Amino acid sequence: MQVNEYKPKIVAFCCNWCSYAGADLAGSNRLAYPAEVKVIRVPCSCRVNPMFILRAFQRGADGVILCGCHPGDCHYTSGNYYTRRRMALLFSMLDYLGIEKERTRVEWVSAAEGAKFAATMNDFVKTVTALGENKRLEDLRCKK
Amino acid sequence: MQKITREVLIAKAEELLSNGTVSKVLGLKKGEFSYDQTPAVFTDIESMKKDFVFDDFSGANFSKYLIKETKKGEGKTLVFLKPCDTYSFNQLLTEHRFDREKVYVVGIACDGMVDIKKIKNAFGDGIVSVDATTDTLKVETLYDGVKEIAKAEVLAERCRNCKSKKHVAYDELIGEDGEVISSNRFDQVDELEKMTADERFAFWQNELSRCIRCNACRDVCPACTCEKCVFDNPNSGVQNKAAANSFEEQMFHIIRAFHVAGRCTDCGECSRVCPQQIPLHLLNRKFIKDINGFYGDYQAGEEVGNRAPLVNYTKEDLEPSEAVNKGDK
Numbered sequence: 158m159q160v161n162e163y164k165p166k167i168v169a170f171c172c173n174w175c176s177y178a179g180a181d182l183a184g185s186n187r188l189a190y191p192a193e194v195k196v197i198r199v200p201c202s203c204r205v206n207p208m209f210i211l212r213a214f215q216r217g218a219d220g221v222i223l224c225g226c227h228p229g230d231c232h233y234t235s236g237n238y239y240t241r242r243r244m245a246l247l248f249s250m251l252d253y254l255g256i257e258k259e260r261t262r263v264e265w266v267s268a269a270e271g272a273k274f275a276a277t278m279n280d281f282v283k284t285v286t287a288l289g290e291n292k293r294l295e296d297l298r299c300k301k
Numbered sequence: 302m303q304k305i306t307r308e309v310l311i312a313k314a315e316e317l318l319s320n321g322t323v324s325k326v327l328g329l330k331k332g333e334f335s336y337d338q339t340p341a342v343f344t345d346i347e348s349m350k351k352d353f354v355f356d357d358f359s360g361a362n363f364s365k366y367l368i369k370e371t372k373k374g375e376g377k378t379l380v381f382l383k384p385c386d387t388y389s390f391n392q393l394l395t396e397h398r399f400d401r402e403k404v405y406v407v408g409i410a411c412d413g414m415v416d417i418k419k420i421k422n423a424f425g426d427g428i429v430s431v432d433a434t435t436d437t438l439k440v441e442t443l444y445d446g447v448k449e450i451a452k453a454e455v456l457a458e459r460c461r462n463c464k465s466k467k468h469v470a471y472d473e474l475i476g477e478d479g480e481v482i483s484s485n486r487f488d489q490v491d492e493l494e495k496m497t498a499d500e501r502f503a504f505w506q507n508e509l510s511r512c513i514r515c516n517a518c519r520d521v522c523p524a525c526t527c528e529k530c531v532f533d534n535p536n537s538g539v540q541n542k543a544a545a546n547s548f549e550e551q552m553f554h555i556i557r558a559f560h561v562a563g564r565c566t567d568c569g570e571c572s573r574v575c576p577q578q579i580p581l582h583l584l585n586r587k588f589i590k591d592i593n594g595f596y597g598d599y600q601a602g603e604e605v606g607n608r609a610p611l612v613n614y615t616k617e618d619l620e621p622s623e624a625v626n627k628g629d630k
């Protein structure tokens with residue numbers, strides 16, 4: 158029996174119209190993805206302010222993933238195109254500051270892609286587990 | 302290039318005030334020392350002759366002051382803008398932050414401003430005054446008498462990598478206009494990118510941990526013009542300085558730079574005012590460099606009405622994962 162096995166904390170921002178439904182589908186198809194993934198539903202991927210991502214890290218997340226509709230399929234026509242530019246710049250900046258770039262990810266998952274959702278999450282959790290705890294962006298005051 | 306002196310500017314102001322073109326002048330007056338100048342509004346030429354100063358310490362970017370100044374009273378405000386200031390000026394016009402009709406811009410040539418911090422680094426404390434009107438600065442010190450130093454040696458960091466000697470907005474020019482110049486301003490960003498993630502983290506940790514969260518970089522930035530700033534919100538989680546931990550500084554600086562990404566003209570005011578000498582412009586330049594690399598060259602403020610890259614998109618934009626890997630090379 159392993160004691161104190163490291164389990165990362167993962168925050169997944171999921172767009173209401175696609176990935177959130179994708180997660181549902183994964184559930185109803187009984188596809189397993191790790192319980193470490195905490196899903197936060199957002200109305201559209203472009204609702205995610207860069208500060209949300211940093212805040213998640215501040216409060217102790219080890220990895221943050223953002224899921225939205227495929228480019229071209231956004232419920233609000235163009236939201237995810239803006240997301241794409243924003244996150245490209247933000248992630249590049251985090252990398253520039255020396256934060257491991259594997260801790261952040263954007264993935265496009267439609268409502269029909271339950272399997273892709275589960276696979277993405279499994280893969281992301283694996284990557285973050287390998288990296289270990291996020292030390293560089295957490296706020297010690299938030300540690301209980 | 303015509304050397305701009307205090308006298309030239311006062312003469313110009315006198316002309317414009319007396320013929321009624323403008324009703325006030327935005328300029329600088331002496332602060333506690335000759336090198337810490339304070340912004341001031343002059344409404345008559347006598348007070349200007351008395352208090353107005355202009356030398357190689359007069360590097361402040363006046364564009365942002367126009368937002369408040371143009372809302373006060375009738376008549377136009379006269380402002381002297383260096384080439385780099387005119388980019389901020391245009392960017393603010395693009396964002397409809399003030400009325401162009403209420404400003405009279407006199408473009409002035411600039412051969413770089415000096416940085417008092419570099420002078421202090423060279424001579425230590427106890428600097429009484431500095432004569433910064435010629436290319437050899439005369440520094441009067443408390444303990445060593447008068448010292449000389451070449452202007453080139455204490456040129457402000459942003460002026461070393463000056464991006465343009467060309468004015469992109471003006472009503473009239475004193476002297477001749479220059480050209481956009483290539484300045485290798487991304488060299489330092491390149492160097493950082495070549496380091497390993499650990500080295501970069503150590504570099505920024507060292508820089509950002511000195512931050513005292515005075516918010517000067519935000520207050521001076523001509524692109525930071527929100528009336529209510531997210532950093533003043535007690536719920537933002539970044540309102541106060543964290544003594545125990547580096548996180549707040551990181552978050553503050555990432556968000557500060559991000560909020561002006563695509564609108565930052567690279568005027569370098571943030572680094573100029575930083576009391577802790579943090580190279581904040583390197584964060585802004587990273588965004589500029591990425592934007593140029595990912596979405597095509599873009600210079601904020603080049604023309605009024607240009608659409609900033611972050612409020613724009615194409616269907617073929619690269620994916621965030623590609624972007625991060627691209628930064629690696």
Ligand code: FES
Nearest residue numbers: 172201225231232
């Ligand atoms: S609605 Fe799903 S990304 Fe915009």
